[in-house]
Amino acid sequence: MPRGLFITLEGLDGSGKTTQIKRLAAWMGKRGLPVVQTRQPGGTATGDRIREILLDARSGALAPMAEMALMFADRAQAIAEVILPALDSGKIVLCDRFTDSTEAYQGGGRELGSDAVLALHRLICGDLQPDLTLLLLPSFAASLSRARRRNHRFEEQTGKNEGRFEEEQDAFFLRVWQKYREIAAREPERVVLIEGDLTIDDVHEQIVEAVAERLVLADQSA
Numbered sequence: 001m002p003r004g005l006f007i008t009l010e011g012l013d014g015s016g017k018t019t020q021i022k023r024l025a026a027w028m029g030k031r032g033l034p035v036v037q038t039r040q041p042g043g044t045a046t047g048d049r050i051r052e053i054l055l056d057a058r059s060g061a062l063a064p065m066a067e068m069a070l071m072f073a074d075r076a077q078a079i080a081e082v083i084l085p086a087l088d089s090g091k092i093v094l095c096d097r098f099t100d101s102t103e104a105y106q107g108g109g110r111e112l113g114s115d116a117v118l119a120l121h122r123l124i125c126g127d128l129q130p131d132l133t134l135l136l137l138p139s140f141a142a143s144l145s146r147a148r149r150r151n152h153r154f155e156e157q158t159g160k161n162e163g164r165f166e167e168e169q170d171a172f173f174l175r176v177w178q179k180y181r182e183i184a185a186r187e188p189e190r191v192v193l194i195e196g197d198l199t200i201d202d203v204h205e206q207i208v209e210a211v212a213e214r215l216v217l218a219d220q221s222a
């Protein structure tokens with residue numbers, strides 16, 4: 001059975017990933033492509049429980065190493081339960097965030113460094129690499145204000161504050177932003193960088209172009 005295609009979406013909070021992943025899944029669905037959509041943290045029953053701990057503002061005192069370990073615990077479960085079975089049966093996996101997020105947020109934002117993240121990735125994730133990563137980087141200010149507005153709305157509606165990350169200072173997000181750019185520069189073959197304050201349609205168009213290219217490549221090597 002041919003291996004499927006593993007596509008990840010990355011970006012700062014408020015970068016529009018969630019909207020874009022939905023549109024991409026719909027685009028694939030219309031073409032009859034077999035898609036499995038998931039997200040990290042979350043996407044499995046265990047992962048959803050880990051996600052709650054990670055995002056809850058009451059977990060404020062979580063040590064950076066504990067935070068990173070939980071991200072990898074969630075990922076190990078998702079790989080075993082969702083990602084590898086789907087890839088092994090030839091499906092396309094669309095994953096909202098993967099190890100690049102850990103490198104950007106824990107490696108960059110929390111200053112744990114790339115080496116620690118990449119070493120854990122090799123050990124825990126068997127160094128599984130996406131075939132394509134779409135990195136959305138609209139302007140820093142636009143991303144952050146959108147993420148914080150959304151979190152306030154969610155808190156007003158549900159009484160829950162899931163904004164442990166959104167409550168970080170701008171300096172934290174600047175380090176995340178820089179680390180994402182570093183990853184894109186290091187791995188230009190895998191990472192397609194979509195920058196600037198583009199319309200939703202324009203971003204979708206660029207995403208579809210990059211994905212279509214990979215689908216042709218995958219088809220040729222099958």
Ligand code: TMP
Pocket residue numbers: 013039040041055071097098099101102103105106165166
């Ligand atoms: P989401 O809102 O895009 O689902 O992401 C949840 C938050 O978790 C977001 O602020 C980024 C953060 N995160 C990390 O810090 N490290 C990781 O490895 C992942 C997957 C997410």
